[in-house]
């Protein structure tokens with residue numbers, strides 16, 4: 001349940017942004033990570049960005065998540 | 076059977092396991108390592124790491140699954156709120172099948188009770204805007220990763236004057252139960268695997284006390300099987316040199332200070348309070364209660380009728396959560412308690428120890444005859 005998912009920030013305004021992953025995009029809040037930059041990979045948890053993550057680590061995390069998918073609830 | 080799983084038989088995993096076996100030979104005593112993160116629980120079981128590690132390395136699970144540590148009377152309280160008639164409950168999906176004294180949220184929902192499963196606390200704000208005649212109560216569970224998202228939703232509701240958004244406070248923080256466990260001679264933990272995504276918020280400094288006050292190493296680790304094994308190697312190395320350090324092995328997402336914006340919002344909204352943990356009892360300053368200024372958003376203050384709490388009879392989840400027993404030592408494990416029909420909370424989510432063992436370790440242990 002404490003898992004956060006890497007997604008890339010496509011655009012942002014003051015408090016929120018749009019992230020995408022595999023062609024699916026989602027509105028998230030940037031209240032917990034206001035310094036997020038467009039183009040950056042972010043760790044997203046329950047609709048909020050909580051941190052930036054470098055691309056390589058993001059990819060490794062995504063590979064793991066897809067491996068665990070279906071079993072981990074509430075990704 | 077496991078050969079198809081790239082995570083247990085990849086060369087990297089085996090190579091690390093061999094290295095651990097070599098290094099562990101020189102250890103004088105058995106090393107007990109506790110993880111306190113549902114994702115670690117899951118990864119260890121899934122990749123079969125226990126069966127790859129030598130006898131001298133014992134991996135145990137602690138209270139790292141948020142729904143598992145949520146006590147039965149808190150769920151009773153959630154259900155009692157729906158019975159008022161003016162409340163819509165909103166919740167992360169994880170909580171739906173957790174047993175209360177009577178029924179689960181899923182059961183009352185299938186009977187027509189207003190319980191919404193949401194991905195984000197922000198969705199509860201949307202619900203509150205569209206249903207002004209009802210109180211929208213968000214069931215606030217989760218550790219430091221999740222709590223700031225709930226705090227942020229509360230800040231947003233305050234700014235907007237959205238009066239009908241409330242929470243049932245139930246968030247918890249990790250360091251206090253770990254302090255309890257670290258000091259418990261019966262559990263006798265030698266080192267901790269520290270949770271990656273909790274540490275993103277808290278910073279690794281939040282766990283320094285383990286090394287300083289208890290002389291225990293702690294490694295912040297990712298949840299790939301190789302991350303876990305590397306952390307085990309680091310713990311063995313510290314053990315050999317008689318060291319106890321808190322090390323971040325999870326890269327740049329974790330800093331020493333954590334996420335400042337999130338910590339600030341947490342502080343604006345919540346105050347540390349005593350909290351009850353399943354299995355561990357009441358622990359001072361381990362819960363997050365709403366600040367008195369936000370009392371109007373505290374659904375725990377709404378009048379309700381609560382039943383006498385009844386723990387699932389025979390469930391040993393409390394001991395499982397302290398790492399005192401492995402799940403198969405519970406007589407109900409596997410029959411009647413299975414993930415599809417959980418008797419206790421630890422069998423509900425895939426992060427729960429009992430569920431993780433049931434799905435993965437059971438077969439392995441049968442094969443290896445342990």
Ligand code: SF4
Nearest residue numbers: 391392405412419429
């Ligand atoms: S197997 Fe089921 S009954 Fe036994 S401790 Fe685990 S959750 Fe409780």
